[in-house]
Amino acid sequence: MSLLERIRIIPLTVRVPAMVALLMMVVSLIISERVLNRLNDMQEQHLNGVAGTYFDGLSTVLIPAVLRQDVWETYDLLDRTRTMFQAVSPIETVVIGRDGLVLASSDPRKIPVLSALPDAFSDRNASGDIRIDWQSDTGFGTRPLIYQGKTIGTVHASFDISHLVAERYQVLKTLLATNALLALVFAATGYVLTRRMVKPVTTLAQHMRASATGTPNTIPLAEFPRRNGELGDLFHGFNALVEAERERSALTRRLAEEEKLASLGRLASSMAHEINNPLGGLFNSIDTLKQHGANEAVRGTSLSLLERGLAGIRDVVQAALATYRPDSTGRPLVLKDLDDVRLLAGPVVAGRKQTLTWMSNTADIVLPVLSGSTVRQALLNLVLNASAAAGNNGSISVEMRIEDDHSTLILSVSDSGPGLPDAAARVLVSSEPWPAAQSAGGLGLWMVRKMVEDARGHIQLRRSEDRRTIIELHLPISLPGEETSHAA
Template identity: 30%
Template sequence: MKTFARLPLSVRLPLLAGLAVLASCVVTSALGFHFMDREVRHQAQNLADTYLDSLSGASVQALQSGNIDLLQQALETALGYQTGVVDRIIAVGRPDGTVLARAGAADAEPPMRRGLLSSEWEPSEDGASAWAQREVVVNGQVIALAAVQLAFPNLIERRQALFVRMAFATLFVTAASAGLAAGVARRVMAPVLTVTRTLEGMAAGHAMAEARGQGEDERLTGALEMLLARLQEREELAARLAERERIAVLGRLAATVAHEVRNPLAGMLTCIDTIRHYGVDDAVRQRSLDLLERGLRQIETVVRTTLAAHREENAIRAVTTEDLDDLRVLVEPEARRRGVRLDWRSDIAVPFPADAVRLRQILLNLLLNAIAATPPKGRVSLRAWADEAWLTVEVEDEGGELPALVRDRLSGNAVPAAGDGIGLEVAARLSTLLRGHVTADQQPEGSLIALTVPVAPELQAPRG
C-alpha cells in the first residue's frame, strides 16, 4: 500500500480505473457462471422428472398386480432406453422404503434405502450425476417409490465447453475494458498533467510554452498563463500604489514638519532680535532665552517623533504609551488645519510585546484617514488598552457612514486603486503581518475602526 501511495497520480488514477473495471468484469462473470450452472442443474432436474414420469407409467401395472417379475422386467426394459441421459440405477420400492426391484449398477443405494421416503433430488458434488426419487400415486394413494440415478455426460460436456469459452471471452473483454478504462483515465488527466508540467517548468525558471489548438490542456494552459499574468500585474500595481502612498504620507509629514518648525522659528528670530536690542535688561534677556528654549524643544520633539515613525529598525521593539503620544504629535498639526479636535486616551501601563514600528504605521494611516473624513469642529478619538494576550486600539471619527470600498480595503479584499484610502489597504496588510485584524463598525455620527493585535512570541518574556 505504501509503494502504491508513492506512485505519481498520473499512474495511480489510470491503474485504479483499470482495477475497478477488472473487478466489475470478474464479479459480473462470476454471477454469469453461477446463474448458468444453476440453469444447467435445473435442466438436469427436468430431465430426471421426465424420466421418472416414464418409469412410473411403465411400473404401475406390475405394481397393481403385485407381479414382481413383471416389475423387474419393466425396469430392465426401461434401463438404457432414454436418450440424452445415462440411467445407471433404477429402483422401485414400497412406500416404507423396501426395494421391490432394481436394475443397473450395484455401487450405490437409492434414497429410500437411507430412510428418505418422499420426493428427493440429490445431485453429486461434481454435478455429473444425481439421484431422483418420486412417489408413485394412483387414485390419490402412494403405492410405491420410484428412484433413478442419472448421469448427464452430454450436458456436463456442453457446460464445461461453455465455461471454457466464457472464461476466455471474459478474460479478453476484461483485459480490453481495463485497458480502455486506464487509457480514458489517462486521457482525462492529460489537461491536469499539462498544467502540472507547465507549473513545474515555471518553478524551474523556464518560460511557459505557447498554447496551441483548442484542446482542454491547451485551454487550461492559456487560462493559467492569463491568471498568472493578472496576478503579476496586480502585485506590480499594488507595489506602485504602496510606493505612491508612502511618498504621499511622507509629503504630508514633511509639510507638517516644515509647518511645525517654521512657527517656532519665527518667534525664535524675534527673540534673537530682542536680545540684540534689549539684552542689557536681565528680565527681557531671560524671557527671550526661555522662548528660544521652548522653540528648540518643540522642533526637537517634531523631528524625533517623525524619525521614530519612519526609521527602519533591525530588531522589533515593544509598544509603549510614548509611541501613541508621538502619533498625536504627528497628526495634531493636520487636525488643527482641518479644525478637528483630538481625544486621546492610552491605558498601556507596561510595554506590550508587539512590533511598535508596524503598529505606529497602521495607526498613522488610520488617524490621517479619520481626520480627512471628519468635518470641521468634529472629533477624532483614540483609545488604547491591553491585557496579557491582546492589544486593542480604537480610532473613532465623526465622518458619517463608512463607504463600502473603505470596508473592503480594511478587510484586504479590495484591489488597490489610485486615490485616497490606499493607506487603509496598507494598514490591513500590516495588521495581517502582526497576526492581528482590523474591524469597522458604524456609529451614529461616524465609524469606529478597531485594531486588535496579539502578543508577538519573539517579544514575549519567558516564564521562569
C-alpha cells in the same frame, strides 16, 4: 481506519480498474450460471431422448419374453441389444417381472435372477423419469412394460454420462478463461483510460499546490488537455485566475508605493513647515546676539529662544525618524508614540488654523502586544484625514482611553467636517478591494484598516450628538493568559 476510509485513499487510477474488473466478474458469474443451467437442460433433454429410444427398443423386444417369464430369452435379448445401443452407453439394465422380482439383468452375478431390486437402485428411479447423478457420472431411467393396458414388468437402466460431464467441464473452463481474459482486458483498458482522464486533474492539482506555497504560475499550453471541453475550460479558468491575481498583486504594490510616497510628501512638507516656522525667530535671535550680545538680559533671552526653537526642531526630526525607521525589533507601543502624532500633524493643523483637542486618560503605558509604528501610523492617517475634512478654522478631537479591564485601547478621532462619506465608511469597516478604495478616494483609510487588522483590532463608526462622525480604533492590548505591563 475503517474499510470505507481505506478504499477512499486508494488512487482513482486503481479504484476504477478494480471496480471494472469486479463488475466484470459479477457479470461473468451471472452469465456463466445461466450458460451452465442452459447446458444442463440441453444435456438432460438429450439424455432423455437417447434413453427414451433405448427403452422403446427394449420394450418392443422384451414384452413377449416377459409375458412368458422366460429368463434366458430375456437375458439373451439384453445381451444382444447392448452392442446395438453402444451410443447410449448403458451401464446396467435390469428387467423386473410382474411379481416384482428380478427376471433378468445385464450382470447376473451382481443382481441375480429372482432377487429383489436393491433399495438404492429403486430409490433413484422412484419417480420413473430420467435422473442424472453428476457426482457419479451416471444417469438413471425407468420404463414400465405395458401389454394390452396392463403393466407386466419394468425395465431399469443406468447410463454412462461421463462425456456429458466432460462437456460441462470443458464449457466451464472456457467460460472461466474467457471471462478472466475479458476482465483483465477491461481492467487494463479502464486503467489506461482513467490515467488519461485523471492526468489533467493531477496537473491542475500540482499547480494549485505550487501556487499555495509560492507565487502562482500559469499552466503552459503544452500541459493543456488535447481536446477542449470541461477540463480545458477549467485550465483556462485557472490561468485567468492566476493572471487576475498577478494584476491585483501588482496593483496593490503600486498603490501601496504611491500611498507611501504621498504620505512621505505630506509629512515632508509638514516637517519643512514646522522647521521653517522657528527658523525666522532663530535667525532674529542670532542677529540680536550679534548686535546686543554684551547685554546679559538680551543674551539670556535670545539663548533661551534659540534653545526652545532647536528643541522643537529636534523633536520633529526625532518623531519623523521614529515613524519611518524600519521597526525590525517589533518595538512595543508606548504613550510617546501617540504624542508624536500630535507633533507630526501640528504643522498641518496650524496651517489651516484648526483647533486640535487631545484627550487621554492613560498613563505612560507599555503595550507589548501592539506595534508602536503600526498604531502611530494608523492614528496619524486618521488625524490628517480629519484635518482635510474639517477645513480651515475647523476642529479636530482625538481621545485615547483604556477600557474592558485594561484589555482594549480605544483611539477615537472626530472632526467638525460634513461627515464621513458612505464610500469611505465602507472602506474602513468592510473588505473592499483596492480598486473600490481608490475610486472612493479612501486609500489612506484602506491603509488604516490594514494596519488595525495587523494589530488584531477592529474599527467602529458612530455619530455624536452634534452629528459628528467618530472613528474608533479598538486595539487589544493583551492576549488570553497575558497581562498588560504598565510602567509609570
